Amino acid sequence: MVGNCGGRRRVDFRFDMYGYYSEEDELSILLQEFGKFHAQQVGIENTIYSTLISEGGDREFNGKGTMMAVRETEVDKRNPDKTFHEVETELKQIFNLDQIIWLPQGSYDDEYSFSGPIPSEDGTFRSYRSATANGHIDEICRFTDENTIVIAQITEEEAVVSKLHAFNKERLDQAYETIRAARNHEGKPFRILKMPVPEPIYIDLYPEDDAYRMLWGDENKEQLGGLLMDGTLFPEAPVNVLPAMSYCNFLISNNVVVAQKYYEEGQSEKIKEKDEKALRVLQTAFPSKRIVQINTLSLNLYGGGIHCHTRNIPAAQK
Template sequence: MDSILLLAQDPDVQFADPSKFTYPDTITAVQAELAKALHTHVHVRVLVDPKSTAHQQRSFELALMKAGLRLPVPNISFVNVSHCDIWTRDTGPIWLRRAGGREPSRLMIKPHFTLWGYLVGDHVRGPWATCDVPNTVPDGLSTALGLPVESATDFVTEGGDKSFNGLGTVIMSREVERQRHPGLTDAQIEALAQKYLRVSHVVWTQDGVADDEQSYLGPLEGEGGRRVYTTIGTGGHVDECARFVGPYTVVVPQLTPQQAQHSALAATTARRLDANAALLSNQTDQSGRRLVVERMPYPEELYLTINASEGTYQLLAQLPELGLTPGSGSVEVIAAASYTNYVIANGLIVLPQYYKPGRPQRFADADAQAVATMRRLFPGYEVKGVNPEPVNFGGGGLNCISNNMPAA
């Protein structure tokens, strides 16, 4: 792998008040901890918006120093690319690497982006609706790095809904892809994937985890019957619930019976994950070999009350179905937390970890079990942990804020 791409953010833009977290307490602090974990294994390219290059770069450098690194940091560099958020997996390119000696060996695919499907059906009104539309990140990278980009205007999708085995098979969520392509059959969507992603075989999951539901669908029933909102959910990206960990092996989270009893939301997630595990175990890879499904823990539910001054509330207030007052009020939201939203790079796994002093022991137990699972599935890999909560409360995780650029 050549590098991991991150999108820098202005320090005054946060999904939730940093005082509600222990360190890492901001989006940039999470990114800096991720860069700290990665830079000894892979080059980290931090993309800064030309309109605020000095501001974003200095903020990121300060965060790196707070993380304990001394500037300049080997293997961390800055690249000017226009953008307006942090979700590099979805607003950045989907990378292809050509086998053999043909040039160029790397190609970026730029799918059509509809704000995670919120623009399909006019579910958002306000400034957020124009943030990443049209998406400029792949084009900016093409110019900055001198690499080709291919526009896939009829393929409406995001990188977070893709998991590749590198041999011709991709996992995608049927519910996500159908929502993005209204009127198309599964076969027609598969044809688009085969055309643009150069895969020969598509494996489907069904519904994603409940806390990744698109937010315009309204609140869910959380622990104790509380009314909770998802934090700008995608509708069920596979990086929250199903990832290839080998040529024909897929890891799917599994809630414990105790977790499934915590709330109606958790019970829904448990049923969906078990159904996806069964569905995947009855599908094959590109060679017809039956997939092997491994299970791993799922984090404990994390809730936060968000008020009108915080970023996630301001985004939710632009969804007309929710009827929230833009300038006042508060909502309770659930974090988009999942251990499958990890980053993999050159012999390293960076895994979400959620235990903090004062939290119940079950948080620490789930973290430890997730680490043990990844060490078993990736023997010889180093496993490092990062707490991603300030990012989780914006609707994604570590994989969502990173983008793997292949080696030439």
């Protein structure tokens, strides 16, 4: 964070590996410590400690006292031992906020990976989520300046032809209505730009693949007792998965916005058309910045995108 006098401060939240493990797990501890290490590297010494479990990908700020977050994630999934009021109050105090805009849910794609099968390309339920962040807002909704919000949207036509899109449309429509009703620090409606949702690209994972071993290997199978959360059997290889694809998971840098795209020669023209539409939305949102799109499918396979795998560090103001 940057204070009114230009100084910087780190907020240290508790961490449970996105709800996949306990806070005492070796990996949770290792990644939780990275924030402290990174702060030291860039000269940020002051720290505020929080009692909440939370991660940066589920918080969006406009820099003018407003934060957006997913209520199901911040309260129900990460802090079920606390009330909604307790979570909201602590977040407001820590970040000096005037208001929090609570979206009801994250995307259907970004649910807990072991929830159960999801719609495949042919509409049957024989595919699965790849690694996910388990409910992050940066997959579906972002601030691009203090008054502008970019939000993923699905058309009626898309929902008719795709069960996956239909599941997401219900959630995204609720999110849209929430931000449409919200007001900024001046009491005015936000400017809302609608972002397309990528056409799904499914990938078969095999036991020799690193991404398979990370999620679908024997260790997780044994830990879950061979069953997923919905009671279905843990899938056998090869596992057909949907990477965590999104056009909202972009990185805002000083003069450049690094964005995601998916089209490769020989693929459906619908993928190319959506890449181009996403580019136009970002050009509208960031008229003074250069937009650079890169193919991030392999990165998305590991449960996040460009924004998930990077960290914004504000410069200290003198």
